[in-house]
Amino acid sequence: MRWSHGHGGGRGDTAADGSKENHVHNHISASVALLLAIMLIAAGAGGAFLYTKARMPRSFVSTSQMETVTVETSAFDDSHTVSVTVPQSTSQSVTSPVTGTVTRLDCTVGGQITSGSACLSVNETPVLMLYMSVPPYRSIAPNATGRDVQALNNELRRLGYGAPDSATMTWDTITAFNALAASVGSPQLLQDADWMLDPSMFAWLPQPSVTMSGTALTYGGEVMQGQELFTTSIPPTSVTFSRAMSGGTLAAGDRTVTIGGADYTVPDGQSTVNDATIVNAVLNSPEYAAAVSSSDPSATGVQVSYIWKLATPLAVTNVPPASLYDVQDGAGCVVADGRPTAVSIVASQLGRTMVTVDGGGSIGSVDVPPSSAEACR
Structure with a gap:
């Protein structure tokens, strides 16, 4: 009975030991399988990473490596x-040189009044309109000199008459003024008055041509010497x-x-x-x-x-901004065709910089970024 129990017990123990062995074996196999799976996943992730990196867009890849870029020239008009x-416009008054009755009135608001013309008459005498860069302030006698005389001579010549190019009233001045006065029928310089030019002989205009902007004149109305004839609008x-x-x-x-x-x-x-x-x-x-x-x-x-x-477009070379170095006050350097070259910056547009080569010449290519920092000037 003891042997029988012991023998039976031995078979039970043997079965139990075998079951444990199988369990351990299965556990090891599962661990190995798990480890292999992890390794395969890691390998796959690594492969995917390498594949992704290989397909990474160029915009994410470093461009710090120097390259030589061919450049082009173009015409630049800087539009x-x-x-x-x-x-x-400014406004100024034109005053009457005489007293009397308005017997002719051809001046109209909005119309142009020019030096050398006569658009109205007082007591049947046309009133000469005359521009001088210096307003008349005195009677001018023969041989008189001054800025006012120079202004008179200048205007007579501008109107086409043979006055002298001087600041002196000469016989040519008298002849020129009388020819102008005769052309419109206004008073002329007379020997009886010692050839004296008096400010009452014309109405002074502040510009060679003015626009009448307003007037109180009426046909048949009375005017006094020094009274406003009309206001003018003087263009710039x-x-x-x-x-x-x-x-x-x-x-x-x-x-x-x-x-x-x-x-x-x-x-x-x-x-x-x-x-x-x-x-x-x-x-x-x-x-x-x-x-x-x-x-x-x-x-x-x-x-x-x-x-x-x-007016004359510039011949410029278009270079990448990154090709420039030592840039200061519109000047800079590029490494062009393998050597440092001084350039002047004309303008920058649409990601390009337009330059001209100092001292003339042309550029075929530039290094981006510059392969040298050597001074170009």
């Missing part, structure tokens, strides 16, 4: 909108071009401005322009008319915009 300030004689820019500076050189469909040249560096051709073009342009209609009448000036550009 911009320019703001022009036009002063408001100069306009100002703004050279300020919100970013960068204007390229140097004469500029062509388009006004009313025509082109005019503004000299390099000039802001205030008193060229009568340009001023009149501005005053008669549709752009100015539109600006005046929407401006404040009490303002001292009117702002109007035009397009201007370089």
Whole structure:
């Protein structure tokens, strides 16, 4: 019985030991399988990472490595909108040189009155309108000298008469004035009056041409010497071009401005322009008319915009901004065709910098970034 129990017990123990063995074996196998799975997942993730890196967009890849870039030249006219300030017209009175009755009145409000003309008569005598840069303040006798005499001679010559280019009243001055007076029927210089030119012989105009803006004259009415004949609207004689820019500076050189469909040249560096051709073009342009209609009448000036550009376009080289070094005050360096080269910066647009080579010459390629920091000047 003891042996039988012991033998039976041995078979039980053996079965139990086998079950434990199988359990351990299965546990090890599961662990190995788990470890292998983890390794496979890691390997897959690594492969995916490498694959992703291989397909990474170029925009995320470092570009610090130097490369040589071929560059191109182009014409640059530096076209911009320019703001022009036009002063408001000024007003001034024209007074009567004589006393009497208005017997002819051809002057109309809004009409032009020019130097050398006579649009009204007093006591049947035409009143000569005459511009002088210096207002008349005295009687001028033969051989008299002064700024007023120079102004008289200048205006007589401008009107086409043979007055001298001097500040002295000569016989040529007398002859020229009498020819002008005769052309409109106004009083002439007489020997009986010692060839004296008196301010009562003409009405002084503040400009060669004025616009009548108002008058109290009536046909048949009376006027007194020194009384206002009419008021004038004097157009501006100069306009100002703004050279300020919100970013960068204007390229140097004469500029062509388009006004009313025509082109005019503004000299390099000039802001205030008193060229009568340009001023009149501005005053008669549709752009100015539109600006005046929407401006404040009490303002001292009117702002109007035009397009201007370089009269002679520049030949520039377009380089990447990253190719420049030692940049200061519009000048810089590039490594061009393998050597440091001095350039002047003209402008920057759309991610490119336009330069000209100092001293002339051309550029075929530049290093980006520069392969050298060697001074170029």
